[in-house]
Amino acid sequence: VSSDVxxxxxxxxxxxxGSFNHAIAARAxxxxxxxxxxxxxxxxxxxxxxPLLTPAELATTxxxxxxxxxxxxxQQEFLAASHSLVVVHPNWWGKPPAMMAGWMDxxxxxxxxxxxxxADAAPEPLLRLRxxxxxxxxxxxxxxxxxxxxxxLEQIWGRCVAEYLPDALYLRHTFGPVGTSSADERRRWLxxxxxxxxxxx
Amino acid sequence: VSSDVxxxxxxxxxxxxGSFNHAIAARAxxxxxxxxxxxxxxxxxxxxxxPLLTPAELATTxxxxxxxxxxxxxQQEFLAASHSLVVVHPNWWGKPPAMMAGWMDxxxxxxxxxxxxxADAAPEPLLRLRxxxxxxxxxxxxxxxxxxxxxxLEQIWGRCVAEYLPDALYLRHTFGPVGTSSADERRRWLxxxxxxxxxxx
Numbered sequence: 001v002s003s004d005v006x007x008x009x010x011x012x013x014x015x016x017x018g019s020f021n022h023a024i025a026a027r028a029x030x031x032x033x034x035x036x037x038x039x040x041x042x043x044x045x046x047x048x049x050x051p052l053l054t055p056a057e058l059a060t061t062x063x064x065x066x067x068x069x070x071x072x073x074x075q076q077e078f079l080a081a082s083h084s085l086v087v088v089h090p091n092w093w094g095k096p097p098a099m100m101a102g103w104m105d106x107x108x109x110x111x112x113x114x115x116x117x118x119a120d121a122a123p124e125p126l127l128r129l130r131x132x133x134x135x136x137x138x139x140x141x142x143x144x145x146x147x148x149x150x151x152x153l154e155q156i157w158g159r160c161v162a163e164y165l166p167d168a169l170y171l172r173h174t175f176g177p178v179g180t181s182s183a184d185e186r187r188r189w190l191x192x193x194x195x196x197x198x199x200x201x
Numbered sequence: 202v203s204s205d206v207x208x209x210x211x212x213x214x215x216x217x218x219g220s221f222n223h224a225i226a227a228r229a230x231x232x233x234x235x236x237x238x239x240x241x242x243x244x245x246x247x248x249x250x251x252p253l254l255t256p257a258e259l260a261t262t263x264x265x266x267x268x269x270x271x272x273x274x275x276q277q278e279f280l281a282a283s284h285s286l287v288v289v290h291p292n293w294w295g296k297p298p299a300m301m302a303g304w305m306d307x308x309x310x311x312x313x314x315x316x317x318x319x320a321d322a323a324p325e326p327l328l329r330l331r332x333x334x335x336x337x338x339x340x341x342x343x344x345x346x347x348x349x350x351x352x353x354l355e356q357i358w359g360r361c362v363a364e365y366l367p368d369a370l371y372l373r374h375t376f377g378p379v380g381t382s383s384a385d386e387r388r389r390w391l392x393x394x395x396x397x398x399x400x401x402x
Contacts, residue, residue, distance in 0.1 A: 016256045017256070051300075095305075095361075097254065097303075098254070152360075154351075155350060155352070159349065160353065
């Protein structure tokens with residue numbers, strides 16, 4: 001294993017500084033560092049990430065040219081050399097918040113995440129990720145999310161995205177309901193984050 | 202039926218002016234006007250809609266206070282008096298683009314779309330919509346979207362959102378693959394938009 005594949009990218013999306021999502025991301029990053037890797041943490045709200053794909057960027061990325069925006073390009077380059085991607089965000093309407101959705105739209109672009117050889121052919125995956133870890137929070141109990149709402153985040157990350165990562169182990173965990181949780185519960189959940197990262201192959 | 206419930210809101214999200222999504226939205230709006238209603242069209246990219254929920258707005262909406270931003274508030278008020286909501290957007294990673302995701306995060310807020318009576322109770326729906334029509338485009342064939350990717354947009358709109366609209370008929374149609382479609386196919390698809398809107402009860 002060469003040194004560059006020990007890189008991990010942790011992408012966090014929650015509007016409120018000090019949120020439980022922030023605690024989860026910090027814990028995951030710490031646990032990744034204990035695995036002796038280089039860990040890049042991006043707090044999308046804190047850095048003022050622009051989530052909107054422009055018409056010009058849409059045209060460029062369709063030809064696989066990569067993003068002109070240095071903020072996006074830096075994350076694409078780091079991701080392309082990364083071993084692990086950890087994303088942390090709440091469940092809003094069964095989807096990622098707009099900020100996280102925009103990170104997906106812009107960073108996971110053609111030429112970076114996959115290559116389109118022709119309009120008809122199945123895309124060729126490009127990333128060399130070994131781990132995709134998705135950590136969500138919710139105020140809906142998990143059983144209700146699955147039975148009533150169909151848990152679309154599971155399909156978005158575990159199928160739509162993971163399908164493009166043929167060599168990656170996909171793990172997802174939803175913590176919640178957060179709104180009514182005790183400090184003890186949240187401490188236990190952060191321990192589960194440690195265990196999950198420590199247990200990665 | 203009082204006059205105010207004949208209102209329809211058409212929300213369009215595509216970065217490129219003149220896109221096929223634009224044609225679909227315009228066709229749906231025309232067909233709605235033929236039903237003698239008041240139709241408001243919002244082209245989110247054209248109006249420069251800000252998709253990001255801020256920490257301050259998150260705090261306000263959690264208490265059901267409604268949005269302070271006049272751009273959001275205007276759409277919330279129109280939607281609250283509307284009979285039909287039509288959304289038009291492409292499928293990006295099995296989810297709406299960031300711009301559309303942000304419209305959902307900000308406009309479909311507590312106090313507008315639903316009311317939380319307590320942290321534990323099921324939310325009480327507030328909108329009086331009779332129709333939720335979702336028109337998507339995709340470059341993935343529908344069968345592959347359903348079988349390989351699980352079609353999470355169906356759960357997002359048809360379950361996560363529609364669950365909060367107990368009196369609404371939910372209809373969704375995906376047009377595509379758009380990238381390789383002929384002018385004839387696209388004309389036929391626009392005819393299907395006419396028929397779909399004309400057939401609403």
